[in-house]
Amino acid sequence: MDASCTRAPRRGARVTVLVCAAVCAAGCSGPAPPAKDATARPAAVPLAADDLQTRYQKVIRAVLPSVVQIRASRDLGSGVVYDGRGHIVTNAHVVGSERTFTVTTANSETPLTARLVYSYPAQDLAVVKLDRVPAGLRAAALGDSDEVEAGQIVLAMGSPLGLSSSVTQGIVSATGRTVSESGPGGGTGATIANMVQTSAAINPGNSGGALVNLDGQVVGIPTLAAADPGLGGGAAPGIGFAIPASMVKTVAGQIVANGKVVDSGRAALGITARTVVDAGYRPAGVAVVSVGGGGAADRAGLRPGDVITGLGDTPVTTSTALAEALAAQRPGRRTTVTFLRDGRKRTVEVTLGEQ
Structure with missing residues (x-):
């Protein structure tokens, strides 16, 4: 002892x-x-519970007015006020294929109308704009994602299950996660790099809201919860993911300035592809279905029927694995593609294009 x-x-x-x-x-x-x-000397006095509670309440009062509820004809989610001109950033899977929405702010029960500016499903982000900007609309302060560290206390704000202006709390569990969303009904199917993992509860309706630090800065946009196959594909408690604020600023800034994304920063090969399996029905690579003319794969000599098994030093067995490998790269970077053609293993150099 x-x-x-x-x-x-x-x-x-x-x-x-x-x-x-x-x-x-x-x-x-x-x-x-x-x-x-x-x-x-007296022992150091830890932060009193009352002090922490006061700090929580201060942050909530400062940020919650910048978090809105977004309702489409069938879906409901959340959004964050991007600027004083009525631009609101949210998830692309919240807006779906629709172009008009009803927005409710935290300070008013009166619904406002908004229209889609641009949706960018590849990063699961979108911007809508209010038709009328109400008095006192307050833009959120977007933080620096590079300053986010595991262990930091964060609050998730949004409209889970339609309960507007709800707040949950947790910590940053990890940073730098690469996550692939499910397809229709659960996301855009995007593969997103550098996501912030958090233990703060993220439920349906939280998507597009705010993940906030105790300095009152939005450090991420809550987007999805992890699915647990052992629970029948249901949400795994305490494992949620948020798109980092740096990517939000990059994408939303381009949409507000140009009406679309002009520089995605996402690497691409310029192919359509599908996962293939071996004789034991195990994923064995990604078959090239078509090659875009003038794209990275076309310039490297890849053609339909080739089966990609590696990108650089990363093995590739599924389409998701290829998407995750590309998410870690940048357009213009040179790397290698390993593939099978007529049963023979080959390797070519490729200069990655942009998605």
Whole structure:
């Protein structure tokens, strides 16, 4: 017991030693503990629960007015006010194929109308614009994704299950995750890099809302929860993902300025493809179905029927694996593609294009 007390971190050691001393005083032999030194420095006082609660409430009061509810004809989600001109950023899977929406702000029950500016399903982001900008509309402050670290406290704000202006809390569980969404009904099918993983609850309706740090900055747009095959594909508790604020600023900024995304930053081969399986029905590669003229694959000499098995040093067995490998690259970068043609393994150099 003495050894375990010695190995504990400094603050934990102080507490543990007091416990050990109490145990010994109750029934151990040995000298009595020394008298308390009245001149000793007092232990550091931890952040009081009231102080943390006050900070939560301050952040909620500051940011929640910038989080709105977005309703399409069939779907409902959330959005974040991007600027004072009525632009609102949300997920592409929230807007779907629709062009007009009803928006409800946190400060009013009066619904507002909005129209789609542009949807970019490849990054699952979209921007809509209010037809009339209400007085007092407040844009959110977007933070620096590079400053986000595991362990930081975050709040998720949105309209889960239609419950507007709801707030949950958790921590940043990890950063730099590459996540592939499901297809229709659960996302756009996009593969998104550098996502923020969080333990804050993300439920249907939270999509497009705000993941906020305790400085009142939006560090991500909550987008999806992990699915657990063991739960029949249901959401895995405590594992959610948010698109990082840096990507939100890049995509939304281009949409607001140009009406579309002009520089995606996403690498592409310029092919359509499908997963193929081996004799044991295991994924074995990605078959090229068609090659876009003048694209990266076309310039490298790839053709329909080739089966891609690797990109650079990354093995490729499925279309999702290929998408994730490309998500880690940048347009214009040179790499290699390993593939099978007529049963023979080949490797070519390719300069990646842009999606």
